[in-house]
Amino acid sequence: LSTRLDWFSESIIRKMTRIANQYDAINLSQGFPDFDPPQELIEALKKTADEGPHQYEITWGSPLFREAVAKKQERFMNIKLNPDENIVVTCGSTEAMMAAMMSVCEAGEKVAIFSPFYENYAADTVLCGAIPIYVPLNPPEFTFNKDELENAFKEGAKALILCNPSNPLGKVFTRDELMFISELVTKYDAFVITDEVYEHIVYEPSKHIYFASLPGMFERTISCSSLSKTYSITGWRLGYVIGPKNVIDNCKKVHDFLTVGAAAPLQKAALAGLAFGDDYYRELTSLYTEKRELFLKGLDSIGLKYHKPEGAYYVMVDISEFGIKTDVEFAKRLAENVGVAAVPGSSFFKDDVNNYVRFHFAKKKETLEKALERLQNIR
C-alpha cells in the first residue's frame, strides 16, 4: 500500500458528523446549513430534471455556467475574465484546490500553509507529492510574523495557500497583510492558491479583498471557490478555479482526468443562483450576521471564551478551563453527554494545540437555540 497516506488521517471533520449521528447530537461540527437553498434553485432543479441535460457537459464546465461565473465574479472581483480561458468548473472547491496545487507544483516542491488551517490543504499537498511548510497564525489576533512567512519562501515555497475568510478562525485578512504577501510572492516568484468559499460571509466592518484583484496579482493567483456556502448547496459539489490562461490550461488537464466534469444538471440549475442581484448577497450577509450574534451571545451567557470571527461561519471556543487532557476527548464527551458535536481544534493545527473546539453556526435559529440550551450543561 502507498505510504503517502500515512502522512494524514481521515477527515476529523467528517468523522465528527458520524459521531454526531451516533449520539443523536446537534451537529455543529461539519460546516453545512440545515436550511434549504433559495426557492429559485429548487425550482430550477425540478425543471432541469424534466428538461435535462442528463449527459456529460463539456469537461471544463458548461459554456452557460462558465459565462455566469465570469459575469458574477467580474462584478465582485473587479477583474475582466474570459470564460473560455480563465475558468474551470470543478466538483466543489475541494477538487479546485487539488487541481490548482497539481497544476503548479512538481513532486518534492514546497507549499506554505498558515496554521491553523482547513485540514484538506495538508492532505492535498501530500497527495500531489509536495511538502507542506507551516506558518503559524499567532493568538490572540492570529496574525502572522512577517519574517516567519518570508522564511517559508526562502525555504522554497512554490505556493502559499490563502483561505480568506478563513476556516477555522474566521480571520479576514487585511489589505496590509495581503499587500505584504503580494510583495513576497513577487520577490520569490511564487503563487497564491486561494480558498475563498466564504467570500460572501463577511461581518461588518471587515471587508473581503480578493487576492487576485491586488495590483499585479492576477498572474500569480489561482482563485478557488464554490457555490456551496453562497447558495447553501454543499451537496451539489459545484466549484471552480479562476486564474491566468497558462495555469487554467494545466487545471483543465488535471480536472479532465480527475473527474471529467461537474454534474451537468446541477450546473444548469445553479444558473438560477448565479443570476441573483446584489440584494441576495446583502441578505446572505445579514442572515449570517444574525446567526453569529445569536450564537456568540449564547456563548457569552454560558461564560465560554472564544475568538470572535470576522467572516465565515465558525467559532473557535477555548476549552482550557475544562482541564480535559485532549480536545478529541472533550469533543467526544460533548457529543455523547451534552448532545452537541464540535470539531476538535487540534485537527486544524500543525502543532499540538489542544485547547479549542470549533463550532459552526450555519444552522436555523431554532437549531442554534436548542444547541445553546444543551450547552448550558457543558460544565
Ligand code: GLN
Ligand atoms: N468546509 C466545511 C468544514 O470545514 C465542510 C468540510 C467538508 O466536509 N467538506 O466543516
